[in-house]
Amino acid sequence: MSNDGVNTSRRTFLIGLTSAVGAAGALGAAVPFVKSWQPSAKAENAGAPVQVDISKLEMGQRVVQEWRGQPVWVIRRSEETVSALDALNDQLKDPQSEQDQQPAYASSLWRSIKKEYLILIGICTHLGCSPLYEEEPTVELKEGGFFCPCHGSKFDLAGRVYQGVPAPTNMVVPPHSYLSESVVIVGSEEGETKA
Numbered sequence: 134m135s136n137d138g139v140n141t142s143r144r145t146f147l148i149g150l151t152s153a154v155g156a157a158g159a160l161g162a163a164v165p166f167v168k169s170w171q172p173s174a175k176a177e178n179a180g181a182p183v184q185v186d187i188s189k190l191e192m193g194q195r196v197v198q199e200w201r202g203q204p205v206w207v208i209r210r211s212e213e214t215v216s217a218l219d220a221l222n223d224q225l226k227d228p229q230s231e232q233d234q235q236p237a238y239a240s241s242l243w244r245s246i247k248k249e250y251l252i253l254i255g256i257c258t259h260l261g262c263s264p265l266y267e268e269e270p271t272v273e274l275k276e277g278g279f280f281c282p283c284h285g286s287k288f289d290l291a292g293r294v295y296q297g298v299p300a301p302t303n304m305v306v307p308p309h310s311y312l313s314e315s316v317v318i319v320g321s322e323e324g325e326t327k328a
């Protein structure tokens with residue numbers, strides 16, 4: 134049997150080299166494709182817990198912080214505001230917050246860990262609009278609260294929905310906890326979750 138001048142060791146080397154270059158090229162093309170499946174840093178940060186400094190929040194004021202692409206409201210309520218919540222029960226769809234729209238530690242009448250601070254996702258549960266915050270009584274809200282001018286939904290100062298409006302449920306209370314007296318963390322329950 135003759136080789137007719139064919140160098141088999143050279144042929145084997147070239148086949149091996151071509152295979153190695155092809156495998157490296159396939160791996161180089163696969164890496165960006167596989168990395169595209171992972172969430173971006175921006176997406177990871179959007180879902181991360183956020184800290185809100187409430188040390189300078191005065192009575193009746195609201196601070197807005199974005200968490201997971203949604204506005205989160207932290208509102209400081211007076212003792213009079215909290216005391217008036219019970220009188221509204223007969224006007225509300227779910228006065229005891231029996232729907233699963235808040236963590237267990239926020240299922241009280243005032244729907245928060247501490248009575249003084251209300252923490253809500255500031256989105257109407259009807260079609261996702263952002264209601265207006267009415268600290269003082271208005272024509273629509275005799276006791277103050279949140280009014281969605283798009284379709285007329287109304288919520289009290291605990292985010293509970295009134296009867297006879299399009300919104301089907303109370304506003305959502307996000308998971309939250311207190312890192313200190315002046316810092317609340319939204320999106321994490323690692324801090325203090327008791328009043």
